[in-house]
Amino acid sequence: MSAVPKSIDETAALLKANGYVAGRDLATVVFLALKMRRPLFLEGEAGVGKTEIAKVLAEGLGRRLIRLQCYEGLDISSAVYEWNYAAQMIEIRLAEASGELDRKRMGQDIFAERFLIKRALLQALEAPDGIAPVLLIDEIDRTDEAFEAYLLELLSDYQVTIPELGTVKAAEPPIVVITSNRTREVHDALKRRCLYHWVGYPDAKRELEIVKTKRPEAPAALAKEVVAFVQSLRGGDLFKAPGVAETLDWVSALHELDSVTLDPQTVNDTLGVLLKYQDDIVRMEGSEAKRILDQIKDEIRTAATTRVS
Amino acid sequence: MTRVADQPSSGKLAANIMHFARVLRGAGLPVGPASVLDALDAAQSGSLRTREEFYWTLHAILVKRREHKEIFDQAFHVFWKKPKMLEQLMQLMFQQITRSAGDTPKDPGFRRLAEAMFDNPETQSRRQEKPEALELDAALTASASDILRAKDFEQMTLMEQMQAKKAIALLRLQRRETRTRRFQPNLAGDHIDMRRTLRQSLRSGGDMISLARREPQTRERPLVVLCDISGSCSNYSRMFLHFLHGLVNDRHGMTVFLFGTRLTNVTRELQHLDVDEAIAKVSAAVKDWSGGTRIGATLKEFNYRWARRVLTQGADVLLMTDGLEREDTVQLATEMQRLRRSAKQIVWLNPLLRFDRFEARAAGIRAMMPYVDEFRPVHSLDSLADLAQTLGARTGAAHDPRKWMGGV
Numbered sequence: 168m169s170a171v172p173k174s175i176d177e178t179a180a181l182l183k184a185n186g187y188v189a190g191r192d193l194a195t196v197v198f199l200a201l202k203m204r205r206p207l208f209l210e211g212e213a214g215v216g217k218t219e220i221a222k223v224l225a226e227g228l229g230r231r232l233i234r235l236q237c238y239e240g241l242d243i244s245s246a247v248y249e250w251n252y253a254a255q256m257i258e259i260r261l262a263e264a265s266g267e268l269d270r271k272r273m274g275q276d277i278f279a280e281r282f283l284i285k286r287a288l289l290q291a292l293e294a295p296d297g298i299a300p301v302l303l304i305d306e307i308d309r310t311d312e313a314f315e316a317y318l319l320e321l322l323s324d325y326q327v328t329i330p331e332l333g334t335v336k337a338a339e340p341p342i343v344v345i346t347s348n349r350t351r352e353v354h355d356a357l358k359r360r361c362l363y364h365w366v367g368y369p370d371a372k373r374e375l376e377i378v379k380t381k382r383p384e385a386p387a388a389l390a391k392e393v394v395a396f397v398q399s400l401r402g403g404d405l406f407k408a409p410g411v412a413e414t415l416d417w418v419s420a421l422h423e424l425d426s427v428t429l430d431p432q433t434v435n436d437t438l439g440v441l442l443k444y445q446d447d448i449v450r451m452e453g454s455e456a457k458r459i460l461d462q463i464k465d466e467i468r469t470a471a472t473t474r475v476s
Numbered sequence: 477m478t479r480v481a482d483q484p485s486s487g488k489l490a491a492n493i494m495h496f497a498r499v500l501r502g503a504g505l506p507v508g509p510a511s512v513l514d515a516l517d518a519a520q521s522g523s524l525r526t527r528e529e530f531y532w533t534l535h536a537i538l539v540k541r542r543e544h545k546e547i548f549d550q551a552f553h554v555f556w557k558k559p560k561m562l563e564q565l566m567q568l569m570f571q572q573i574t575r576s577a578g579d580t581p582k583d584p585g586f587r588r589l590a591e592a593m594f595d596n597p598e599t600q601s602r603r604q605e606k607p608e609a610l611e612l613d614a615a616l617t618a619s620a621s622d623i624l625r626a627k628d629f630e631q632m633t634l635m636e637q638m639q640a641k642k643a644i645a646l647l648r649l650q651r652r653e654t655r656t657r658r659f660q661p662n663l664a665g666d667h668i669d670m671r672r673t674l675r676q677s678l679r680s681g682g683d684m685i686s687l688a689r690r691e692p693q694t695r696e697r698p699l700v701v702l703c704d705i706s707g708s709c710s711n712y713s714r715m716f717l718h719f720l721h722g723l724v725n726d727r728h729g730m731t732v733f734l735f736g737t738r739l740t741n742v743t744r745e746l747q748h749l750d751v752d753e754a755i756a757k758v759s760a761a762v763k764d765w766s767g768g769t770r771i772g773a774t775l776k777e778f779n780y781r782w783a784r785r786v787l788t789q790g791a792d793v794l795l796m797t798d799g800l801e802r803e804d805t806v807q808l809a810t811e812m813q814r815l816r817r818s819a820k821q822i823v824w825l826n827p828l829l830r831f832d833r834f835e836a837r838a839a840g841i842r843a844m845m846p847y848v849d850e851f852r853p854v855h856s857l858d859s860l861a862d863l864a865q866t867l868g869a870r871t872g873a874a875h876d877p878r879k880w881m882g883g884v
Contacts, residue, residue, distance in 0.1 A: 175524075311656075349542075
């Protein structure tokens with residue numbers, strides 16, 4: 168396990184070393200979350216790299232990543248713990264058979280830790296060899312308020328109360344990252360316990376850096392054109408603007424097709440990698456894609472000539 | 477100010493952060509004492525060097541919603557550096573105080589902040605003086621109420637309108653529930669609750685194991701209301717707002733939007749318990765009462781900006797408009813189609829149904845009709861009461877939109 172970074176610069180370097188190009192704003196928040204041992208609450212559109220932060224942190228700090236994917240109806244028995252009913256039944260029958268039925272002792276025996284099946288959240292409180300894991304609670308907006316409320320105890324005190332057993336407290340608090348796509352507003356009580364950050368789309372310069380870091384095999388000219396194209400799409404009138412993940416997918420797709428530069432035909436053929444709504448694709452197909460393409464090629468050319476002169 | 481964190485022990489930083497938090501709180505951000513302590517901790521974490529880092533540090537702790545960033549941003553720049561800007565702000569306030577009614581500054585965030593930084597006498601006396609309310613019998617006597625119930629809102633006298641409002645306040649929507657994947661104990665449930673079974677069996681020392689049962693819980697489906705406030709239906713939408721106010725305060729998961737030429741989310745304003753105050757707040761928040769209408773454009777704005785946030789978990793849509801689109805009906809159809817795909821059910825309330833010989837002839841109405849599940853009137857107490865009682869229950873042919881499309 169490597170040590171937690173001591174400054175914002177170190178944090179930015181750590182993220183970068185593991186292939187995550189973060190702005191100063193994000194590096195500051197991540198540093199604070201590590202330093203103050205607070206959960207990090209990341210909100211933003213799909214595909215801007217929220218989940219990736221948790222993965223990069225786990226890798227960079229050499230910790231285990233425990234991921235809890237939220238969905239509607241997520242409950243304690245699938246997120247925190249469950250009793251092993253079959254084993255408990257056998258235990259009761261065995262005790263019966265051997266004739267040593269003592270109610271009080273039986274209660275303690277049946278609800279003992281060995282009958283506990285630990286799920287993600289309870290596992291996250293364990294720190295084997297003093298190394299706490301990174302806990303990723305992904306897309307918390309998909310679950311309901313009841314589960315959010317359950318998380319409050321866990322996030323503020325890093326403990327879980329099991330009625331039959333008592334309170335389980337983390338020896339070493341895990342690094343918690345919570346993400347939300349904002350399909351609904353998460354309650355303030357939960358946000359209050361976290362450090363909040365809105366992850367937006369990166370600007371052209373940073374996006375180009377991301378593409379270069381994540382897809383080094385793609386030609387530089389292609390990367391530049393792709394980024395310029397995606398950036399101008401985001402400014403336009405689309406139902407769902409493409410995220411960074413889509414940009415990277417597109418670069419890979421184009422690279423697989425051996426394109427060195429963007430041309431209207433390839434753009435039309437591969438638009439499905441970038442846009443995920445039929446209306447958006449219909450709107451972009453044909454002349455609109457060509458118009459944007461001409462525009463960005465012009466821009467790139469002017470930028471190049473001004474640099475030369 | 478650029479090297480803030482270098483003098484952490486001077487005590488000045490603590491006081492400044494505290495004052496800064498108070499300013500934010502005054503501007504409407506939920507900043508509690510715990511956040512102030514956190515902010516102080518964070519600022520003293522020792523590695524802050526630039527102003528930008530200080531900014532993001534305070535931002536991470538004091539801002540908990542994306543829409544608060546704007547206010548925070550302005551407050552930060554005013555409070556933590558630019559003395560000139562503070563002067564300008566003072567001057568702005570001074571002008572507003574000396575002039576009785578200053579014109580509104582362009583930036584609403586700025587205005588809110590200004591009000592928080594300097595106590596503005598103008599804002600304090602903004603509440604309207606309400607005349608003493610007349611004593612009225614809300615339950616309505618039988619004969620009078622029958623006439624009133626069927627009467628068109630637009631034809632009511634002021635007195636009758638007040639009575640109608642009282643009656644509306646008592647209307648409640650029938651709950652429409654969905655099964656969730658959570659469970660609750662039930663003696664006759666279909667599923668066996670193993671955890672309770674084992675705990676109960678311990679009472680008898682494990683001799684007898686009686687099965688405890690459980691059943692799935694249900695929950696109310698979210699409801700999103702889109703209400704037209706353009707000139708042609710503003711009289712009905714005022715009454716409808718009273719109805720909505722009752723609902724918002726009765727159940728969870730309701731979001732209310734008003735639209736004329738633009739879309740306004742008024743859910744928070746409607747949550748005020750007093751109906752008159754709530755409606756006053758709504759009126760203040762909305763800029764386009766009784767103006768024109770752009771149904772297609774506002775629906776598009778809803779689809780793009782809000783649909784993914786509010787139309788989740790099986791939400792229903794209640795659309796109150798006359799459907800008289802003056803602009804592009806092709807766009808209207810596209811947006812209705814998109815709305816159709818993200819909503820569980822769309823109920824269209826149309827005040828034009830007050831006319832006996834209403835026919836779906838207008839292009840806008842014909843564009844919207846194929847995408848709605850129910851088509852209902854909203855012009856009288858009766859129609860509202862009917863809506864409240866039977867919404868969600870299968871009503872069969874009575875409100876089938878296809879009935880209106882066939883004849884033309």
